[in-house]
Amino acid sequence: MERVEERVAVERMLDWYRRMVLVRRFEEQTERSFRRGKIGGYLHVYIGQEAVATGFLDAIREDDIFFASYRDHAHALLRGTDPRAVMAELYGKATGVAKGKGGSMHLVDVARGFYGGYGIVGGHLPLAVGAAYALRYQGTDRICLCFFGDGAVNSGAFHEAANLAGLWGKEGMCPVVFVIENNQYGMGTSVERASAVPNLARRFDAYAIPNERCDGMDVLAVYEVARRVVEEVRRTGRPYGVEAVTYRFSGHGAADLFQSYRTKEEVERWRQRDPILLLERRLRERGALDDARKAEIHAWAEGLVEEAVAFAEQSPDPPPEELYTDVYGADP
Amino acid sequence: MTEMTYREAIRSTLVEEMDRDPTVLLLGEDIGVYGGTFRITEGLLSRYGPRRVVDTPISELGFIGAAIGMAMLGLRPVVEVMTWNFSLPAADQILQNAAKVRYFTGGQVRAPLVIRGPNGAGVQLSAQHSQSFESFYGHFPGLKVVAPATPADAKGLLRAAIRGEDPVIFLEHAALYGIKGEVPDGDYTVPFGKAAVVRSGHHVTVVSYSRMLHLALSAAHRLSGEGIECEVIDLRSLRPLDMETVAASVRRTHRAVVVQEQWRLYGAAAEISAQIYERCFDDLDAPVERVTGEDVPAPYARNLELLAFPGEEKIIEAVRRVIA
Numbered sequence: 001m002e003r004v005e006e007r008v009a010v011e012r013m014l015d016w017y018r019r020m021v022l023v024r025r026f027e028e029q030t031e032r033s034f035r036r037g038k039i040g041g042y043l044h045v046y047i048g049q050e051a052v053a054t055g056f057l058d059a060i061r062e063d064d065i066f067f068a069s070y071r072d073h074a075h076a077l078l079r080g081t082d083p084r085a086v087m088a089e090l091y092g093k094a095t096g097v098a099k100g101k102g103g104s105m106h107l108v109d110v111a112r113g114f115y116g117g118y119g120i121v122g123g124h125l126p127l128a129v130g131a132a133y134a135l136r137y138q139g140t141d142r143i144c145l146c147f148f149g150d151g152a153v154n155s156g157a158f159h160e161a162a163n164l165a166g167l168w169g170k171e172g173m174c175p176v177v178f179v180i181e182n183n184q185y186g187m188g189t190s191v192e193r194a195s196a197v198p199n200l201a202r203r204f205d206a207y208a209i210p211n212e213r214c215d216g217m218d219v220l221a222v223y224e225v226a227r228r229v230v231e232e233v234r235r236t237g238r239p240y241g242v243e244a245v246t247y248r249f250s251g252h253g254a255a256d257l258f259q260s261y262r263t264k265e266e267v268e269r270w271r272q273r274d275p276i277l278l279l280e281r282r283l284r285e286r287g288a289l290d291d292a293r294k295a296e297i298h299a300w301a302e303g304l305v306e307e308a309v310a311f312a313e314q315s316p317d318p319p320p321e322e323l324y325t326d327v328y329g330a331d332p
Numbered sequence: 333m334t335e336m337t338y339r340e341a342i343r344s345t346l347v348e349e350m351d352r353d354p355t356v357l358l359l360g361e362d363i364g365v366y367g368g369t370f371r372i373t374e375g376l377l378s379r380y381g382p383r384r385v386v387d388t389p390i391s392e393l394g395f396i397g398a399a400i401g402m403a404m405l406g407l408r409p410v411v412e413v414m415t416w417n418f419s420l421p422a423a424d425q426i427l428q429n430a431a432k433v434r435y436f437t438g439g440q441v442r443a444p445l446v447i448r449g450p451n452g453a454g455v456q457l458s459a460q461h462s463q464s465f466e467s468f469y470g471h472f473p474g475l476k477v478v479a480p481a482t483p484a485d486a487k488g489l490l491r492a493a494i495r496g497e498d499p500v501i502f503l504e505h506a507a508l509y510g511i512k513g514e515v516p517d518g519d520y521t522v523p524f525g526k527a528a529v530v531r532s533g534h535h536v537t538v539v540s541y542s543r544m545l546h547l548a549l550s551a552a553h554r555l556s557g558e559g560i561e562c563e564v565i566d567l568r569s570l571r572p573l574d575m576e577t578v579a580a581s582v583r584r585t586h587r588a589v590v591v592q593e594q595w596r597l598y599g600a601a602a603e604i605s606a607q608i609y610e611r612c613f614d615d616l617d618a619p620v621e622r623v624t625g626e627d628v629p630a631p632y633a634r635n636l637e638l639l640a641f642p643g644e645e646k647i648i649e650a651v652r653r654v655i656a
Contacts, residue, residue, distance in 0.1 A: 065405075098438035106436040115404055116437055120428050126397020127429060133398065134405035137357070137383065157424075160394025173383070326439040327473050329497025331523065 008220060010288045016058065016219050017283060020050040020276050022301040023074045026083060029305045030073065030090060030104075034254040038313075039090045043104050046074040048217075048249035051275035052181050053078050055222025055244075056145055059230045065113040065135070066145035067128045070105035071181070072117030075147065081109040087308035093315035100318040101326065121186075122148065122155030125178070129161045129239075132176035133168055136237055143175040143234050151186025153200050159207075165239035166207035172237030177229055178204070180241070182216065183248040188261035204241035216246030217273045220282070249274075333516055339509040341483035342448075343372050345490045346410065348519075350380055353408065356494060357384040359399050360412030360449075369414050370450060370509055396422035396447065400430045400499075403445040408494060413449035416465045416503065430499040431474035446493045448502035450509075451479070452543060452593055453630060453641050462630035462637075464594035466541075467603075469501040470570045476524055478569040479503040481545040483513040485568055488522025495521070505543040525572030529581065533561030536587040536651055539578055539604055541567040544591045544642065551647040560655060570600055578604065579611040586617040587654040591647055596624040621650040 027045040034043045046053070049071075057078045060066070068075045076086050081097060089096025090104050098108055105119040115131065118124035128146035135142045152158050161178075168174035180200050184191055191198050204211035215221040222244055229240045247270040251259050259267075283289035336344070350356045357380075362369060364377035364387040377385040388395040392413065399409040413419045419426065430443045453462045470477045476498050480486040486504070493500035530545065531552055540548045545566045552562035563581050567574065582588050588608050590601040605620040626640045 096438075098436060098440065101438050102436040108437040108440050110437075110440045116433065116441055118429070120424060123397075123424055123428055126394050126425060127401035127404065129394070130398030130401025130403075130409075131405045132401075134402045134407045137402075137407060138405070156421075157393055157397065160391045161397065163389060163391060164394045164398055167389070171383075326435045326437075328476070329434070329442060329444070331496070 008223065010283070010286055012058075013220070013279065013283060014288055016054050017276070017279050017289070018297050018300070019078055020054055020219070020279065021297055022083070022304060023050050023077050024276060025298070025301040025305045026077060026087075026308065027073055029309060031250065031254055033090070033309070039104070040092060041103050041105070042070070043090070043254035044071040044252065045250050045254070046071050046248070048270065048274065049181055049183055049246045050074055051219035051222050052179065052216045052244040052246055053147065055219045056147070056179055056226045059223060059226035060143065060145060063113065064143050064145070065115055065131060066147065067115050067124045067131070068117045068147045069121070069124065069149055069152070070117055070119045071149065072105070072107045075117070076107040076109055076114060079109065079112045079114055081107070081112060081114065083304050083308040084311035087312040088315045091312035091315070092317070093312055094318040094322070095311070095315040099322060101322070122152035122157035124148070125152065125157050125161035126164070128176050129165045129168070129174060132165070132174045132239070135175060136173045141234050143177065143230060145177050145179060147179045147181055149186065150180060150182040150184070150191050150200055151194065153180060153203050154194055158203070162204060162207040162209060166209050169209070169238035174239050175233045175237045176239045177233055178209070178239065178241045180243040182243050182245050185248070185252065185261065187252045188256075190261070201241055201243035209239045209241050211241035211243070213243045213245060216244030217275045217278060219275055219279055333514040335512055336483055336515050337509065338483045338486050338504070338511050338513070339370065339372060341487040341515055342490060342504065343374070345487050345494075346373070346376065347379070349491065349494045350384065355406060356408045356410065357386065357402070358410050358412065359386040359388055359395050361388055361390055361414050363387060363412050368412065370506065373412065392418055392422035393425055397425040397429065399445050400425055400443050403443040403499070404433070404441050408444060410446045410448060410494060413447060415461060415506070416449055416451040417461050417463060419447065419465065426469070426475070426499070427472050431472045435474060442497060443499050444497045446490070446500045446502050448490070448504060450506035451503035452505045452507070453625070454506060456632055456634055456637055457630065458632040459629035464592075465501070466503055466570045467594060467599050470600065475499055475501055475571065476569065477501045477503065477571040478524060479505075479542040480568065481508070481542050481566050483511065484515045485522050485566075487515055488520055489524070489568065492521040492523060503542065507543050522568065524569040525574050527568055527574035527577040528566045529563060529577065530566050531562065531564040533563040534585055535561050536589060536654055537563045537565060537578065537581040537585045538589045538591060538647070538651065539565045539567065540591040541570065542593070544593050547642065547644050548591050548647055551644045551651065554644070555648060555651055560651060562651060573604070575604070575607045575611065578608065582608055582612045583615045586615055588616070589621045589623060589647065589650045589654060591623040591642060592625070593641055594625050595627050596622065597627055599624055618654040621654050623647050623650045
C-alpha cells in the first residue's frame with residue numbers, strides 16, 4: 001500500500017479527508033433531524049461506507065455519469081451538489097434538489113451527472129446499463145458508475161442487467177462499472193444468510209464481466225482500483241464489477257434502532273477500521289495533518305452542515321401547484 | 333390517402349421516424365434476425381444495423397429497464413414486447429421507474445420511451461397469454477396509454493408517442509394487424525386524449541377502443557336496421573382520457589353503453605361509467621351499461637372462450653336494455 005500512497009498526492013488525500021468528514025457530519029446531523037421530526041419518510045445513512053463513494057467519484061471525469069441506490073446522500077455531496085439543496089430536499093422544501101418531491105431516497109443532480117437515487121433494491125441496475133449503451137451510441141467515451149448494495153445482487157434485476165452488460169460489452173457498447181457496496185447486511189440479513197456465494201464479486205464471472213474485490217474501508221485502496229477500472233472501461237466499452245467490502249455503523253434506516261441482528265463487538269471491531277480514522281492516521285504519518293488542521297477541517301464541515309440546516313429550516317414548502325407538475329412533459 | 337394494414341402502418345411509422353431521427357432505436361425479442369413475431373420489424377435490421385435494431389435475450393426486466401436508461405440519456409427507444417403478457421416481469425421498471433422518475437427527480441430526469449406490442453384476447457391462447465393491460469397501466473400517473481383501433485390511428489398515435497416527452501404504453505391488438513384502412517399521406521400525428529366520434533347516432537352512445545370498436549360498429553350497423561341509431565366513440569387513448577367528447581355525446585343521446593374486452597372489476601369501463609355519472613347524471617334516461625369480459629382467467633376451450641369475451645350479440649343486448 002505504501003507504493004500506492006506515493007502515487008497519490010497528499011493534497012488529494014487531504015481533499016478526500018475533507019469530503020469524508022463533511023459527509024459524516026452531514027449524515028450525523030440528518031439522524032438528529034430525523035429524530036426531531038424534521039426529516040420524514042425513510043433515512044438511510046452511509047456512515048462507515050464513505051471511502052467507497054469517495055474513491056470512485058474521484059476517479060471519474062466531470063462528464064461521466066452515475067446512478068445510486070436509496071443510500072445516496074454521500075454520492076450527491078461528494079460530487080459537489082450543494083449541501084444546502086441536499087438538506088432542503090430531506091426537509092421536503094421547495095429549494096431541495098428535486099423540489100421536495102423525491103426526498104432522501106431520490107437525490108439527483110443531472111448537471112453533475114448524477115441520474116438519481118432509486119428506492120427499489122436492484123431496480124436501477126438496468127437503467128445504468130441502458131445509460132451506458134446510450135453514451136456509446138452517442139459516440140462519446142463517457143462512462144457510467146452504478147452503486148448498489150449487497151442485497152441487490154440476489155435480485156433478478158442484477159442478473160438481467162449483468163447479462164445485458166456482458167452481451168453489449170462484447171461490442172464495446174456498455175461502459176458501466178458496477179460497484180457493490182457490500183456493507184454486510186441487507187437490512188437485518190447478513191450476506192452469509194442471503195447469498196449462496198458470499199464472495200459477491202464472483203457473481204460477475206457468470207456474465208463474462210471482469211471483477212475484483214477491494215477494501216472498502218480504505219479510500220486509497222478504493223481509489224487505486226477505481227482509477228484503473230474506470231480507465232479500462234472507458235477504453236474498452238466493456239463492463240467491470242467491483243465489490244467494495246465495507247460496513248455500515250448505523251442501522252439500516254433511521255428507524256432501525258436496536259440492530260438485534262448484530263453484536264456490539266462486531267460493530268466495534270469494524271469501527272477500528274473507520275475509513276476516516278484510517279485516512280487520518282495515514283495523513284498524520286505523512287505529516288500532512290495535525291490536531292490544529294484537523295480541528296480546522298471539522299469546524300469547516302460543521303459550519304457547512306449548520307448552514308445547510310439553517311437554509312433548509314428557512315426554505316419555503318413547495319407551493320401547492322407543484323403537486324401536479326413534473327407528471328408529464330409537453331404534448332407532442 | 334393510401335390503403336394499408338395496421339401492421340404496415342406501424343412498420344412504416346417506425347421506418348419514417350428512424351429515418352428522421354437517429355436517436356430512435358428499437359429493442360425487443362426476435363425483432364431483428366427473426367423479423368418480429370408479428371412481422372412488424374421485418375427488414376429493419378438490414379436497414380439500420382444491430383445497434384439500432386437490438387435483438388434482446390428473453391429478459392424483459394433487463395431490456396425494458398435498459399431502454400428506460402437510454403431514454404434518460406436522450407435516446408428515443410421503441411421497445412417491442414412480444415405480447416403485453418410478457419411485460420409483467422418488467423412491471424417494476426415500467427411502473428416504478430418510467431412512470432415516476434420525472435416526478436421524484438423534480439423534472440430533472442425524463443424517460444420518453446415507447447413500449448409497444450399486442451394486447452388483448454387471442455385465439456384459444458388461454459389464461460397466461462390472453463388478457464388486457466389498459467387498466468393496469470392506465471392506473472399509474474406518469475404513463476400514457478393508447479390503444480389504436482385503425483391503421484390511420486396506429487400511425488398517427490405512434491408518431492406522437494415517439495416524438496413525445498413521456499413513457500407511452502402502446503397497446504396494439506394482434507387481431508387487428510391484418511385489417512386495412514385509409515391512411516393519410518404525409519407527416520401527421522394523432523394527439524393523445526382526443527376521442528373520435530366514428531359513427532353518429534341519437535339513440536345511444538357506445539364507447540369503446542381497440543378491437544372492441546369494430547364489434548361496436550358492426551353491432552351499430554345491425555341495430556340501425558331496426559331503427560336504433562348508435563353514436564360510436566373510439567377513445568383512442570385511455571390515459572389521457574377524453575371524457576369531454578363522451579359526455580357531450582351522452583348529453584345528446586341520454587344513454588350509454590361502454591364496451592371493453594378486459595375484466596369487469598376495476599376495468600376501464602368502470603372508470604368511464606363513473607365519470608359519465610359524475611358529469612351527466614341529470615342527462616341520463618337509463619343506467620349506464622357495461623359490456624366486458626367475464627371475471628375469469630381466459631379459458632382454452634373454444635366454447636368457453638367465446639363466453640368469456642364480449643361479442644357483437646352482447647353489445648346488441650346491452651343497447652336494447654338501455655333503450656327499453
